[in-house]
Amino acid sequence: MEIKEYFHDSCVYFLNLEHRDDVLKKMSENVQEQSLVKASFGRAILDREKEFPTGLDTDHIGVALPHTDKEHVITPFIAVGVLEHPVSFQLMGGGNVEIEVDIVFMLGVTDPSAQVEVLQQLMEMIQNEELSNKLESAQTKGEVISSLQHFTSLMS
Structure with missing residues (x-):
C-alpha cells in the first residue's frame, strides 16, 4: 500500500484544542x-504517547506522529490534525x-512491516518546508489532501 492511499479527506481535522491529550482524544474519537x-x-494512543513521545521539531514546524499497535486498527489510515494554535x-x-x-499525523497501520516505511516516508514529507507551510496554512480538507497527494506523487 502506497502512502498516498493512507490519506483521505474524511481523516483531516481542523482542531482548536489546548492540550495534547485533548487533540489525541478528539482525533481518536473521529x-x-x-x-x-x-x-x-x-486509550492505546494516549498510553503509548506517555511512554514513547512522538513530537518532532523540524527546522520549520512542530509535528507529532502518534501511533499504536496494529491490534487496535481495523483499516489503515493516516489522520491529519491541523491545529489552530500550537499544542505542547x-x-x-x-x-x-x-x-x-502545529500538525499531527495519527497513524493507523495494520501491517507492522509497513509501519517503518510509512514513518520514513512521513519523515521525508515533514522535512519539506513547502509542504509543511501548505498544510499549516490550509483552510479546507481538500487543500490538505491535494498538498499531500501532490507531494507523495513526487516521492514515487
Missing part, C-alpha cells in the same frame, strides 16, 4: 466514528523536552 479503529485505540507535545526520544506542535 477515526473510531468512521470505524477505522477499535474502541481500544484511543514531548519530543521524541528527548526526555521531558516539550515542543510546540
Whole structure:
C-alpha cells in the first residue's frame, strides 16, 4: 500500500484544542466514528504517547506522529490534525523536552512491516518546508489532501 492511499479527506481535522491529550482524544474519537479503529485505540494512543513521545521539531514546524499497535486498527489510515494554535507535545526520544506542535499525523497501520516505511516516508514529507507551510496554512480538507497527494506523487 502506497502512502498516498493512507490519506483521505474524511481523516483531516481542523482542531482548536489546548492540550495534547485533548487533540489525541478528539482525533481518536473521529477515526473510531468512521470505524477505522477499535474502541481500544484511543486509550492505546494516549498510553503509548506517555511512554514513547512522538513530537518532532523540524527546522520549520512542530509535528507529532502518534501511533499504536496494529491490534487496535481495523483499516489503515493516516489522520491529519491541523491545529489552530500550537499544542505542547514531548519530543521524541528527548526526555521531558516539550515542543510546540502545529500538525499531527495519527497513524493507523495494520501491517507492522509497513509501519517503518510509512514513518520514513512521513519523515521525508515533514522535512519539506513547502509542504509543511501548505498544510499549516490550509483552510479546507481538500487543500490538505491535494498538498499531500501532490507531494507523495513526487516521492514515487
